[in-house]
Amino acid sequence: MATELTEEGEFHRASSIEEAVTLLEERNAALISGGQSLMPLIRQGLIDRDVIVDISGIDDHTDIAVTDDGLQLGGLATHRDLIEADLWETPYRALPETAKEIGDKQVRNWGTIGGSVAHADPSLDYPPTMIVLDAVVQYTDGSETKEVPIDEFYLGQYFTVLEPHEIVIGVRVPKPSANTGVAFEKFAWRRGDMSLVNVAASVTVDETGSEIEAARIAVGAMGPTPLRLTELEAELVGSDPSDESHQQAVADRVGEFTEPVPEAHGSVEYKNRIATNLTRKTIRTAIERATEN
Numbered sequence: 672m673a674t675e676l677t678e679e680g681e682f683h684r685a686s687s688i689e690e691a692v693t694l695l696e697e698r699n700a701a702l703i704s705g706g707q708s709l710m711p712l713i714r715q716g717l718i719d720r721d722v723i724v725d726i727s728g729i730d731d732h733t734d735i736a737v738t739d740d741g742l743q744l745g746g747l748a749t750h751r752d753l754i755e756a757d758l759w760e761t762p763y764r765a766l767p768e769t770a771k772e773i774g775d776k777q778v779r780n781w782g783t784i785g786g787s788v789a790h791a792d793p794s795l796d797y798p799p800t801m802i803v804l805d806a807v808v809q810y811t812d813g814s815e816t817k818e819v820p821i822d823e824f825y826l827g828q829y830f831t832v833l834e835p836h837e838i839v840i841g842v843r844v845p846k847p848s849a850n851t852g853v854a855f856e857k858f859a860w861r862r863g864d865m866s867l868v869n870v871a872a873s874v875t876v877d878e879t880g881s882e883i884e885a886a887r888i889a890v891g892a893m894g895p896t897p898l899r900l901t902e903l904e905a906e907l908v909g910s911d912p913s914d915e916s917h918q919q920a921v922a923d924r925v926g927e928f929t930e931p932v933p934e935a936h937g938s939v940e941y942k943n944r945i946a947t948n949l950t951r952k953t954i955r956t957a958i959e960r961a962t963e964n
């Protein structure tokens with residue numbers, strides 16, 4: 672472990688996850704990984720800790736690997752690692768598509784998957800995609816690895832099931848069933864900005880491509896946590912994948928289940944209108960992908 676004294680206090684470069692957990696348990700410490708969300712908070716004086724524990728130099732949990740069962744994402748892998756992992760022709764392509772939408776090159780070079788998942792800002796881009804992919808968050812308290820489905824991980828804005836000393840070490844994505852398509856769409860005022868609204872959808876069609884067998888829809892930035900729209904998913908199941916007017920009717924109901932915060936450049940009505948448009952689009956793309964082969 673390397674320690675430095677900086678203007679912000681003590682800065683420790685942890686050489687293992689266990690060492691980082693120990694510091695988080697023993698000291699008034701903040702964990703930093705890529706620093707893309709934490710550093711702005713530190714600079715604004717919003718984080719008041721004696722110690723910063725940096726895990727970015729740890730070599731473990733940086734791999735991204737496809738197995739027969741699914742996809743394993745290392746919690747310390749960066750957004751860039753995910754984009755370069757060659758998942759574009761796989762059932763997981765919506766993940767690098769999502770990663771490509773995050774910030775600018777520097778944010779993608781430094782920001783990590785674990786940091787994005789743990790930060791729990793409701794407008795982050797990965798959570799909706801991971802929710803529709805039925806992903807599982809893997810985290811540790813230094814001795815035991817625990818798993819929780821990502822749609823049970825978020826408890827509120829910036830608030831997750833993690834204890835202060837627990838660290839996200841990975842995300843496990845089960846292999847989607849055959850004839851499944853997944854899509855992600857985001858709206859931001861400028862390229863590289865945080866989402867004003869984002870939506871992901873997963874659709875599974877039957878073997879003949881004539882009926883939707885399963886569906887998942889999740890929206891981001893439309894409530895204190897990413898929201899899974901189970902009522903709308905149920906309405907898609909059993910319907911004809913080519914019935915675009917039904918999909919439009921489903922998407923038109925998004926606003927019944929969202930709780931967006933009005934902003935200067937985005938009223939509740941405006942955000943719901945965008946969410947409706949993005950939902951219709953993601954459902955269509957997911958269906959096209961599900962029926963591709």
Ligand SMILES: Cc1cc2nc3c(=O)[nH]c(=O)nc-3n(C[C@H](O)[C@H](O)[C@H](O)COP(=O)(O)OP(=O)(O)OC[C@H]3O[C@@H](n4cnc5c(N)ncnc54)[C@H](O)[C@@H]3O)c2cc1C
Pocket residue numbers: 701702703704705706707708709710711746747772773774775778781782783784785786787789790794795796797833837838839840863864865866
């Ligand atoms: C200019 C800019 C633009 C951005 N645009 C987007 C965007 O378009 N879309 C988007 O989704 N995000 C965006 N972000 C946010 C940012 O990309 C993510 O929040 C960031 O990548 C988080 O990862 P990190 O490793 O940098 O986390 P850090 O900043 O290091 O940490 C963030 C929080 O998570 C905690 N943490 C970090 N790693 C772990 C871990 N492994 N386990 C448990 N807790 C952990 C930290 O203690 C801290 O509370 C943007 C950020 C900037 C600065």
